[in-house]
């Protein structure tokens with residue numbers, strides 16, 4: 001199957017996945033790939049312009065984020081088949097995130113041909129435990145890994161030789177299930193400091209799960225946690241540092 005056009009599409013809360021996606025984009029620029037963040041709902045008709053889709057996402061609680069899963073689940077089944085490459089960023093360990101999202105892509109008639117994981121700054125831990133921040137960094141071998149992966153990807157694109165792979169199920173990831181369960185159940189609320197907020201509405205535009213709304217009685221946006229997956233994108237994009245994690249924890253809705 002000749003590969004003609006490539007789309008790099010990603011979801012990123014605090015920017016690590018975006019950084020890796022931008023490196024893919026820059027290093028493959030002679031092949032003219034396009035680069036976009038996912039939006040929900042997504043205009044799936046644009047995927048018709050591409051033969052190869054590279055999907056990047058952070059690992060949350062040992063899995064792909066709900067937003068990424070939703071993006072793939074709502075995708076039409078492709079005819080003819082499309083080639084897909086997957087990568088994830090993670091703080092400690094990607095568990096079976098690539099395996100599960102890879103399976104979902106195959107259900108959409110994608111030929112999965114490459115998966116990769118890159119250790120990146122653990123955004124949740126860095127926000128929850130600021131003194132530990134220096135411990136959370138990109139993996140030491142990230143540059144080498146990226147160079148090797150990009151060389152492989154380039155060869156696949158240029159030669160159009162796409163070999164289907166099956167991501168490995170990591171049995172030992174099951175040991176992480178208690179962590180995953182508690183990580184999903186107990187989480188933090190976000191609050192806005194009205195005195196700091198400059199009412200720029202960036203949080204409203206950045207949240208793909210539409211958790212932020214313009215307030216009716218005040219210009220300070222209102223947060224609704226019903227669908228929040230705690231990616232902290234709003235926190236990282238707030239120019240006034242007005243969005244904080246409240247000290248109160250709560251049971252997550254799902």
Ligand SMILES: Cc1cc2nc3c(=O)[nH]c(=O)nc-3n(C[C@H](O)[C@H](O)[C@H](O)COP(=O)(O)O)c2cc1C
Pocket residue numbers: 011012013014015016017018057058059060061062063089090091092093094119120121122123124125229230231232
């Ligand atoms: C809600 C949440 C859950 C996370 N769960 C995991 C996890 O289970 N395993 C892991 O290794 N890293 C975990 N991380 C760390 C992220 O995978 C890592 O920081 C990732 O690079 C963030 O990407 P981003 O900067 O593009 O948002 C989690 C981060 C968040 C915000």
Ligand code: SF4
Pocket residue numbers: 013206207208209210211212227228229230231232233234235
């Ligand atoms: S409201 Fe929740 S889902 Fe939306 S950007 Fe903020 S942390 Fe992410």
Ligand code: SF4
Pocket residue numbers: 192196197198199200201202203204220221237238239240241242243
């Ligand atoms: S991004 Fe920050 S400053 Fe801007 S509206 Fe949201 S809370 Fe206020």
